[in-house]
Structure formats: C-alpha cells, structure tokens
Amino acid sequence: MKVRAKFRCDSITHLINSLWDDQLKQSIPTPARSIKMSPVYGNGDPNHENTKFWKASPSGSFEMNVVNAAAADMFEVGKTYYLDFTPAD
Template sequence: MPIRAKFKVQSITRIAGWGGPKEFHTIKLQPVVGGSPENKEFFANTPSGSIELAVVVASVGEQFDIGKEYYVDFTEAPAA
C-alpha cells in the first residue's frame, strides 16, 4: 500500500559541478507542520524527518522553490 507524506522545501543550494558547467542542486525538505487542516493532519502522522535530494539535471532542480510544499509517495519497489 502506498504511503503519502507532505514535505516543504526548507533550503536549496546550487553549486558548480566538477569538470564542467553543470550545477548541482541540493534540495532539503522537512515535513509540513501547519498552515492548513491538511497539513495539520499530515503533521499528526509524520511529525519529523527530512529528505535531501542532490540533483544534477538543472531543469529538475529548478522545479523546486523554497517554501513550496510537495507530496511524496512511497511505494515498495520489486526486488532487483
């Protein structure tokens, strides 16, 4: 059964990549804590945690903005 959580972007760090013009985007997210009835419900079930993404594709990293909220769905992957 999938598990849904709701996270908010706390910080974004963009640094130059190694050996080229690429940028690395590090996006740090924390569970939502309030601001809406939905967020309060998510907070009651997921009060703490963190997600940190290191993204090397600029078009993906640029889709995240500080303060925006995102759903995160966890679905078990088949064994390799």
C-alpha cells in the same frame, strides 16, 4: 501499498558534484542543486491537510542532490510538495 508525505522546501543550494564518465575514465565536475525539505506542521485546524500530515509524520528531513536542471527548477523554497513512496520490487 503507497505512503504519501507532505514536505516544505527549506533550502536550495547550488553545488558542483563529480560524476564518473565511463568513456573518459574520470570524474567530471557537474552542476547540481541540493534540495532540503522538512515535513509540514499542523496549524491548529484539525481538518486542515497540513495538520493531518503533521500527525502522521511530525519530524524528519529529506535531502536530495539533483543534476537535472529541469527537474531542479520545479522546486522553490517555501512551497510544499507531496512525496510518494512505493515499493520498488
């Protein structure tokens, strides 16, 4: 089974995360981006895709910190993205 949601990117914040380095036995400051999203909302058209998604998930939030610059570059404030959820086991 798979669940698909449609979210809008609300903000992207640059930050520094600390990642543990096993070889150095210490935390290393690592650039990252915090990406915050919220579900799309209905636009009054019952046949529009956003309205259908809004009826299924009208509120919520999604946030992730991304250290992979190439992956973070694919996100843009104001754009919408599908989030697909599938069981991992």
